[in-house]
Amino acid sequence: xxxxxxxxxxxxxxxxxxxxxxxxxxxEVFGFLGPNGAGKTTTxxxxxxxxxxTAGKAxxxxxxxGRDDQMIRRNVGVLxxxxxxxxxxxAWQNLLIFARLYEVENPERQVEKxxxxxxxxxxxxxxAGTFSKGMKQKLAIARALLHEPRVLFLxxxxxxxxxxxxxxxxxxxxxxxxKGRTIFICTHNLDEADRLCDRIAVFKTRLRVVDTPAGLRRxxxxxxxxxxxxxxxxxxxxxxxxxPLVKExxxxxxxLVVALDEPExxxxxxxxxxxxxxxxxxxxxxxxxxxxxxxxxxxxxxA
Amino acid sequence: MEKIKTILVxxxxxxxxxxxxxxxxxxxxxxxxxxxxISLAATGDFGEELSNSASPSEFFGDLCVGxxxxxxxxxxxLSLFTIMFMILPVAIPVTxxxxxxxxxxxARSLEPLLATPITTTELLVGKALAAIIPAILATWISFGIYxxxxxxMVNDLVFGRLLAPHWLAAVLVVxxxxxxxxxxxxxxxxxxxxxxxxxxxxxxxxxxxxxxLMIGQSVGFILIDQRVIxxxxxxxxxxxxxxxxxxxxxxxxxTILTRWK
Numbered sequence: 334x335x336x337x338x339x340x341x342x343x344x345x346x347x348x349x350x351x352x353x354x355x356x357x358x359x360x361e362v363f364g365f366l367g368p369n370g371a372g373k374t375t376t377x378x379x380x381x382x383x384x385x386x387t388a389g390k391a392x393x394x395x396x397x398x399g400r401d402d403q404m405i406r407r408n409v410g411v412l413x414x415x416x417x418x419x420x421x422x423x424a425w426q427n428l429l430i431f432a433r434l435y436e437v438e439n440p441e442r443q444v445e446k447x448x449x450x451x452x453x454x455x456x457x458x459x460x461a462g463t464f465s466k467g468m469k470q471k472l473a474i475a476r477a478l479l480h481e482p483r484v485l486f487l488x489x490x491x492x493x494x495x496x497x498x499x500x501x502x503x504x505x506x507x508x509x510x511x512k513g514r515t516i517f518i519c520t521h522n523l524d525e526a527d528r529l530c531d532r533i534a535v536f537k538t539r540l541r542v543v544d545t546p547a548g549l550r551r552x553x554x555x556x557x558x559x560x561x562x563x564x565x566x567x568x569x570x571x572x573x574x575x576x577p578l579v580k581e582x583x584x585x586x587x588x589l590v591v592a593l594d595e596p597e598x599x600x601x602x603x604x605x606x607x608x609x610x611x612x613x614x615x616x617x618x619x620x621x622x623x624x625x626x627x628x629x630x631x632x633x634x635x636a
Numbered sequence: 637m638e639k640i641k642t643i644l645v646x647x648x649x650x651x652x653x654x655x656x657x658x659x660x661x662x663x664x665x666x667x668x669x670x671x672x673x674i675s676l677a678a679t680g681d682f683g684e685e686l687s688n689s690a691s692p693s694e695f696f697g698d699l700c701v702g703x704x705x706x707x708x709x710x711x712x713x714l715s716l717f718t719i720m721f722m723i724l725p726v727a728i729p730v731t732x733x734x735x736x737x738x739x740x741x742x743a744r745s746l747e748p749l750l751a752t753p754i755t756t757t758e759l760l761v762g763k764a765l766a767a768i769i770p771a772i773l774a775t776w777i778s779f780g781i782y783x784x785x786x787x788x789m790v791n792d793l794v795f796g797r798l799l800a801p802h803w804l805a806a807v808l809v810v811x812x813x814x815x816x817x818x819x820x821x822x823x824x825x826x827x828x829x830x831x832x833x834x835x836x837x838x839x840x841x842x843x844x845x846x847x848x849l850m851i852g853q854s855v856g857f858i859l860i861d862q863r864v865i866x867x868x869x870x871x872x873x874x875x876x877x878x879x880x881x882x883x884x885x886x887x888x889x890x891t892i893l894t895r896w897k
Binding site: 344378381382383384385403406407409411413415416417418419420421422426430431433434435436473476477 | 654
């Protein structure tokens with residue numbers, strides 16, 4: 334659906350995007366993470382034919398960037414970093430303009446559909462300038478969807494929104510996820526990326542890593558199981574230490590944190606041995622590193 | 637064509653909700669129509685004073701051939717103020733056109749607009765027409781009111797001079813050419829600057845040549861006749877071709893998107 338090959342963008346001597354190679358499949362929700370100035374917006378602008386790449390290739394659907402720009406614009410929807418609405422015009426007028434520019438078959442009906450879907454129908458005659466940030470963002474999302482694009486680019490969709498508005502927008506993206514659209518999200522919100530995205534790329538001028546959220550966790554931290562015990566004892570640690578598949582053990586308060594490759598397979602054996610050694614096990618769970626930990630680790634490693 | 641119409645309607649809806657723009661479009665034609673008519677009504681006194689000071693032929697040259705002193709004064713007044721109808725088509729669209737691109741830049745609405753399948757030509761034509769049409773209509777309506785008022789105040793002979801082909805050509809042909817010049821220049825400026833006020837002030841410079849022409853006629857330095865009008869029309873047409881070309885060249889999507897502040 335979205336393919337790039339050594340996609341590069343230079344602004345004079347400043348290298349903004351360096352040889353980006355990606356392959357994003359149909360219906361995939363792809364998170365594009367990176368610090369400010371990493372080149373995320375530049376990448377979206379190249380993929381939506383707003384700016385031309387300096388080198389490399391990009392393909393959206395079956396269309397090539399730089400050759401089939403009009404076709405790409407027809408088939409992708411973009412939510413820009415700022416909503417960029419016409420503040421003096423009503424919500425209805427804002428959407429109708431774009432429905433016509435995208436040559437939507439029945440523009441009025443489509444505008445009505447999305448205003449209803451995003452809960453803005455009652456305010457359709459109000460100037461967009463009077464809307465709250467969350468409502469403006471929803472209106473901008475509606476604008477990006479009016480022509481039912483198969484590929485959707487969302488640049489910081491919840492940036493600057495209060496938690497309630499951010500949740501509304503996130504829920505809406507989650508709804509879109511199930512409808513077969515390919516969604517490319519640039520975000521700073523790591524929790525959002527973790528919850529919404531099938532795969533995540535960490536990017537800073539060049540691609541640092543790309544994997545599923547679980548894959549990233551595995552890559553950086555391996556898998557760890559936490560045994561909550563009534564009481565810890567050195568003998569419990571000794572019991573586990575002698576098992577070859579256990580990579581690392583840490584005792585923290587009344588917990589034992591055990592690193593191993595396949596917890597699903599080996600946990601029963603570990604539990605059995607701990608019980609035999611006299612441990613009272615209260616809970617067993619997997620230790621999940623937040624995406625924030627992973628992201629910061631990657632950015633730190635890079636620095 | 638549908639996209640041009642969409643941009644045109646969008647511009648009008650947006651622009652005419654701006655009171656300053658509305659004021660420029662409505663007030664300027666009103667005042668520039670009222671001044672000549674009031675002056676025309678006052679030419680009776682001026683004509684009497686003139687008859688005591690100089691002979692009409694010395695003061696007005698070819699303008700008054702075959703006319704009496706009073707008629708000559710009125711023809712002079714009419715010709716002087718008819719030039720005002722060449723200021724209108726330049727002044728009115730400046731505000732609209734100057735805001736057209738820089739306004740989108742500051743509102744950050746240009747990026748979503750450029751992400752649609754609209755071509756640069758469709759976008760610029762839509763925006764240009766949004767400034768050109770009100771300017772030409774306001775000029776022609778004002779001129780119509782001026783003609784109507786003048787008809788009530790002057791005799792057939794004088795009114796006939798007002799309807800001379802070169803004045804009609806000035807208003808019906810040269811004025812639209814001047815509007816195109818003004819709009820192209822303003823859009824060029826609008827693409828390059830990042831502040832709507834700067835765009836408006838720079839674009840307003842395009843009015844100066846017409847003001848000089850008016851001053852030239854009022855101090856007797858130049859007499860605007862058929863030859864001057866056709867020369868002016870030809871010159872502006874050539875300038876239009878150059879300015880339209882430059883306005884399209886200056887509108888570089890990538891530069892506008894990546895270099896705005």
